[in-house]
Amino acid sequence: KVTYAVMIEGCCRNRNVEKAYELYTQMKLQGIRPTVYNVNSLIQGFLKAGLWEKATKLFDEAVECGIANVFTYNNLIYWLCKVGKVNEACSVWEKMTNKGVTPSVVSYNNLILGHCRKGNMDVVSGLFSEMLERGLKANVVTYSIMIDGYFKKGETERALNMFDQMVGLGTSPSDFTFNTVLNGLCKVGRTSEARDMLKKFIEKGFTPICMTYNSIIDGFIKENAIDSALAVYREMCESGVSPNVVTYTSLIDGFCKSDNIDLALKMRNEMRSKGLELDVTAYSVLIDGFCKRRDMESARELFDELFEVGLSPNAIVYNSMISGFRNLSNMEAALALHKKMIDEGIPCDLGTYTTLIDGLLKEGKLLKASDLYGEMLGKGIVPDVITYTVLVHGLCNKGQLENARKVLDEMDKKDTAPN
């Protein structure tokens, strides 16, 4: 039985779920009762392999025969939260408590994470107090998740309070926590503060990693403080931390957005000279840079290069290109790209349609624009304020006041506030 357990686990780790499942059935055939451990590792294996159906089937079986434990439930709750199905995660949670399985700190952490990603911070604080009331002690992961959640929601003070609370209650922050706090400060435009804090953290024994510097570099980039960003980049290299593709992407993006395409390209070369290859995001930054400069020829070259190196552009890359052609009023090229997206099976998103509709309306091609709007709605894509603004503006400019009125009414029905 031990042998089977070890083998099943090993197969799951090696992403060989098929083999693991084979062993599992073989074991059952030999009359050996599978343990929770076996089932748990199998479920996890299925989840990692994206075999959602098989995972839930096994999970339901485990629940039915009553061998499911906290770990079993946590596993599923985690994956549901990760893919944004927080409501389903909640029903698994209910099932768990109904079966008399007591949630652990990890259970709470998983659910809190799910709600943080959705931005439901009020639910999060409810769960947090519930957890404490039940006599569970929040751990460093709980705090880190919540700190990150508050920062991402823009509730900086709350985030910093959580950090103080954690320290005050005697939970030592981990390197993970430090990175979360630093990144959070950078994201809300307090990068210099983060840089100073980094020094203090280092004194407390924190070892910065590439990601730490990346957060600070990107923060300065977003504040348009390119020189500070470069200073941190040098500091990073000097302290022996190797920059990665994310570091360079931030810097390249900074140069592009401050209209310094030459320096951006220089950075790309520096990156390559260190043996790093561009990924899709890195390409997208450069492509967008050229598109914004209305240099569609260079953008196109990079777009082609992307294919040549064996990558395939995602919707973001296409959207940049489409937006670039739209700016040049070349809707023919823009629409050709839209067609290519569909041919290649790249899902168009709200941005794709908004840009296309914007361009078409500006050209006076109202029919084509409305076709695309219909196509978008047909795919279940819901318009947002920006889309509505595009429609109202475009229609008004073409004297279609009636239709613009209709759009405003539609907004009203959907409770979207005009800006």
Next chain:
RNA sequence: GACCCAACGAUGAUU
């Protein structure tokens, strides 16, 4: 005894 959780980069309108 072994299984579960957290952190970094890119795209759309108006101004």
